[in-house]
Amino acid sequence: MTPNGILQIVSFFLLILALAKPMGAYMTRVFNGQRTFLHVLLRPLERLCYALTGVREDVEQRWTQYTASMLSFSLFSFVFVYGIQRLQAFLPFNPMGFSSGHAPGNATAMTPDLAFNTAVSFVTNTNWQSYGGETTLSYFVQMVALTVQNFASAAVGVAIAVALIRGFARQQANAIGNFWVDLVRGTVYVFLPISLLIALFFASQGAIQNLNSYTVATTVEGKQQVIAQGPVASQEAIKMLGTNGGGFFNANSAHPFENPTPLTNLVQMVAIFLIPAGLTYTFGKTVGDTRQGWAIFAAMSVLFLAGAFTLYYFEQSGNPNLQKLGIESMASASQPGGNMEGKEVRFGIAATSLFGTVTTDASCGAVIGMHDSFTPIGGLVPLFNMEVGEVIFGGTGAGLYGMLLFAILGVFIAGLMVGRTPEYIGKKIEGKEVKMAMIALLATSAAVLLFAGISSVITFPKDAYWNGSYGAATGNLNNGGPHGFGEILYAYSSGAANNGSAFAGINANTPWYNLTIGLAMLIGRFLIIIPMLAVAGHLASKKRVPVTSGTLPTHGPLFVGLLVGTVVIVGALTFFPALSLSPIVEHFLMNQGRLF
Amino acid sequence: MIKQLLPGFRMVLVLTVLTGLLYPGVVTGLAQILFKHQANGSLITRNGKVIGSEIIGQNFTKPEYFHPRPSAAGSDGYDASASSGSNFGPTSQKLIDRTKASVAQLRAENPSFKPELPSDIATASASGLDPHISPASAAVQMERVAQARGVTREQVSRLTRRFTEGRDLGFLGEPRVNVLRLNLALDERFPISR
Numbered sequence: 001m002t003p004n005g006i007l008q009i010v011s012f013f014l015l016i017l018a019l020a021k022p023m024g025a026y027m028t029r030v031f032n033g034q035r036t037f038l039h040v041l042l043r044p045l046e047r048l049c050y051a052l053t054g055v056r057e058d059v060e061q062r063w064t065q066y067t068a069s070m071l072s073f074s075l076f077s078f079v080f081v082y083g084i085q086r087l088q089a090f091l092p093f094n095p096m097g098f099s100s101g102h103a104p105g106n107a108t109a110m111t112p113d114l115a116f117n118t119a120v121s122f123v124t125n126t127n128w129q130s131y132g133g134e135t136t137l138s139y140f141v142q143m144v145a146l147t148v149q150n151f152a153s154a155a156v157g158v159a160i161a162v163a164l165i166r167g168f169a170r171q172q173a174n175a176i177g178n179f180w181v182d183l184v185r186g187t188v189y190v191f192l193p194i195s196l197l198i199a200l201f202f203a204s205q206g207a208i209q210n211l212n213s214y215t216v217a218t219t220v221e222g223k224q225q226v227i228a229q230g231p232v233a234s235q236e237a238i239k240m241l242g243t244n245g246g247g248f249f250n251a252n253s254a255h256p257f258e259n260p261t262p263l264t265n266l267v268q269m270v271a272i273f274l275i276p277a278g279l280t281y282t283f284g285k286t287v288g289d290t291r292q293g294w295a296i297f298a299a300m301s302v303l304f305l306a307g308a309f310t311l312y313y314f315e316q317s318g319n320p321n322l323q324k325l326g327i328e329s330m331a332s333a334s335q336p337g338g339n340m341e342g343k344e345v346r347f348g349i350a351a352t353s354l355f356g357t358v359t360t361d362a363s364c365g366a367v368i369g370m371h372d373s374f375t376p377i378g379g380l381v382p383l384f385n386m387e388v389g390e391v392i393f394g395g396t397g398a399g400l401y402g403m404l405l406f407a408i409l410g411v412f413i414a415g416l417m418v419g420r421t422p423e424y425i426g427k428k429i430e431g432k433e434v435k436m437a438m439i440a441l442l443a444t445s446a447a448v449l450l451f452a453g454i455s456s457v458i459t460f461p462k463d464a465y466w467n468g469s470y471g472a473a474t475g476n477l478n479n480g481g482p483h484g485f486g487e488i489l490y491a492y493s494s495g496a497a498n499n500g501s502a503f504a505g506i507n508a509n510t511p512w513y514n515l516t517i518g519l520a521m522l523i524g525r526f527l528i529i530i531p532m533l534a535v536a537g538h539l540a541s542k543k544r545v546p547v548t549s550g551t552l553p554t555h556g557p558l559f560v561g562l563l564v565g566t567v568v569i570v571g572a573l574t575f576f577p578a579l580s581l582s583p584i585v586e587h588f589l590m591n592q593g594r595l596f
Numbered sequence: 597m598i599k600q601l602l603p604g605f606r607m608v609l610v611l612t613v614l615t616g617l618l619y620p621g622v623v624t625g626l627a628q629i630l631f632k633h634q635a636n637g638s639l640i641t642r643n644g645k646v647i648g649s650e651i652i653g654q655n656f657t658k659p660e661y662f663h664p665r666p667s668a669a670g671s672d673g674y675d676a677s678a679s680s681g682s683n684f685g686p687t688s689q690k691l692i693d694r695t696k697a698s699v700a701q702l703r704a705e706n707p708s709f710k711p712e713l714p715s716d717i718a719t720a721s722a723s724g725l726d727p728h729i730s731p732a733s734a735a736v737q738m739e740r741v742a743q744a745r746g747v748t749r750e751q752v753s754r755l756t757r758r759f760t761e762g763r764d765l766g767f768l769g770e771p772r773v774n775v776l777r778l779n780l781a782l783d784e785r786f787p788i789s790r
Binding site: 080104148151192219226231235255257332339374481 | 626631652653657661687691692695767769
């Protein structure tokens with residue numbers, strides 16, 4: 001590790017720390033329906049959305065209605081994205097003729113299973129991609145199907161978090177807010193204006209934004225180079241801010257047209273954490289004790305910093321198998337050292353390690369370096385971050401409701417130890433809350449482990465429908481040995497955690513993987529959201545119990561430790577066996593010089 | 597649930613127009629007015645023909661040019677319509693074989709350079725389109741480039757320093773050399789008479 005690398009990580013964290021409160025305070029006002037400085041401009045737009053959809057702003061919903069609205073919106077979102085993809089040949093802004101007879105030779109066909117996977121992926125805020133953008137999708141699909149879901153799926157996540165916060169804040173109430181209003185407010189006041197600013201900044205730095213056909217260049221040495229184009233900056237901004245992470249291009253944020261400079265890279269990382277960090281403050285503010293929010297923030301920070309420095313340490317230490325070939329691993333003023341396979345020179349080791357941590361702490365899944373080429377322990381950190389449910393700041397909204405799930409479990413465990421009914425934010429945590437939290441936890445863990453287990457052993461007839469020419473589901477892998485299993489484990493972890501990053505060597509564009517990863521994404525989204533909304537509804541109906549000398553304070557270091565411990569222990573107990581078969585054993589094999 | 601269907605359908609339509617047409621439309625319009633060059637790909641034109649993009653790497657193989665990093669984009673590398681990393685894991689035989697070949701080629705092309713190679717020059721980038729190499733990786737190749745152009749290493753080194761970008765804001769990212777821009781400057785300053 002270099003002093004400059006450490007400085008990059010620490011200064012990023014301080015920036016998030018500084019932005020959490022203003023962002024959180026702003027969102028508190030927005031979701032309470034209070035005026036903000038943007039209301040002059042945006043209030044008419046908000047009202048127009050209600051007028052066009054027939055939504056009544058002043059009517060609140062019970063948790064069951066809130067859930068039904070969310071499901072209805074997600075259903076139509078899925079139908080739209082699926083349909084637009086399948087029809088892209090007949091729609092405008094398709095200069096490369098994808099899905100038509102004029103498509104370039106390297107184009108990927110938009111099959112029903114790929115369209116299903118992609119639609120589920122963007123509607124669930126996962127943005128797993130079985131395709132490469134520049135060889136598969138028209139600009140119309142990128143804008144009208146995918147960019148829309150980048151906004152919408154992020155705003156849905158925030159809405160759920162806000163509803164859960166209301167559950168804690170309200171007493172003896174039936175309603176937890178109005179889904180449509182929360183959705184529109186998040187989109188109009190939070191995501192749109194910030195995305196617009198970020199998009200223009202990206203464009204100023206070199207991110208492209210056009211509807212041109214791909215440019216054919218003749219290089220200095222006289223070769224032909226086809227340069228992909230497209231409306232990138234607009235999608236890039238919301239891709240980060242909404243913790244979506246689905247790249248316009250196959251190489252995602254490593255592509256110079258998506259993320260041209262180290263400065264844009266910093267803005268990308270800040271955009272990922274901005275709303276999740278802010279929501280911890282919104283939580284504290286809304287329940288009437290900002291210390292409660294900062295305690296959540298602190299627990300997230302501990303896990304974030306531990307992950308970032310672990311990943312950085314191992315990437316900077318490099319790969320001994322490459323060192324043996326005469327490659328320098330020590331950093332110097334003129335070269336980055338470490339493991340540079342799958343990394344960009346402008347970002348180097350520290351920024352790539354930081355980004356890899358941030359993107360998997362949150363449910364973003366954008367990458368600036370190929371996680372498949374990370375060192376084993378460097379790859380363990382993203383896997384672990386996803387497998388504990390992306391609660392380390394986490395996705396927009398999803399991170400907060402995920403962490404509150406762990407808080408419920410944490411106080412429950414603490415309550416068992418001292419033999420008292422557990423309380424959190426003045427609400428008794430009873431059987432129903434704990435059951436709901438466990439459903440969410442078990443469903444997602446089961447989706448990861450069962451699908452990964454099945455894919456490790458299942459075989460299909462060669463050239464049959466399910467897995468094409470690969471035959472066995474392990475035939476799709478780019479790496480052998482424990483790393484190959486890592487590619488499968490990563491795929492389902494990423495799907496169920498709604499992350500979307502990949503050990504991208506796996507060729508997942510077959511019906512088997514498209515379907516099973518699609519199911520993992522659905523389970524990881526809705527089997528958390530629905531139980532959490534049930535918890536919100538149940539909590540809202542309860543009275544607050546007064547604080548007594550026997551109450552476990554949930555704003556101090558003891559609670560932060562308890563929360564971190566719960567996250568780590570639950571993650572470790574569930575996933576340690578699988579992790580030991582992949583990155584952990586691979587680490588020792590790498591140091592012995594074993595190759596596969 | 598049934599009652600929720602109509603608002604769901606309408607809301608998807610409204611948000612599609614707002615965030616899928618208006619938003620990218622406004623960004624496209626503003627970017628084309630304010631940052632036209634960048635928004636269209638930072639293209640470089642010579643004699644009316646596009647020869648590449650300032651920020652997209654392209655391949656160089658001739659001795660008089662600085663060479664970029666190995667690339668896994670497309671079948672021959674540096675295919676800017678098919679960005680990709682190698683996705684070789686740290687214990688991949690293919691990774692070691694490819695790196696061995698790159699190291700052997702680098703050693704053969706730059707026989708005067710004896711120390712260990714910088715970490716970026718024999719490894720593939722994440723995008724396969726990395727426009728940069730590290731300053732140390734430029735130093736590896738200076739002797740060869742100078743000889744091929746009939747100038748001194750010092751002259752090439754001085755030009756390289758001019759095209760070396762520092763860290764953004766002094767601490768973000770890594771120092772780097774843009775290969776295409778440096779090579780174009782070489783052709784301008786030290787042309788080869790053919």
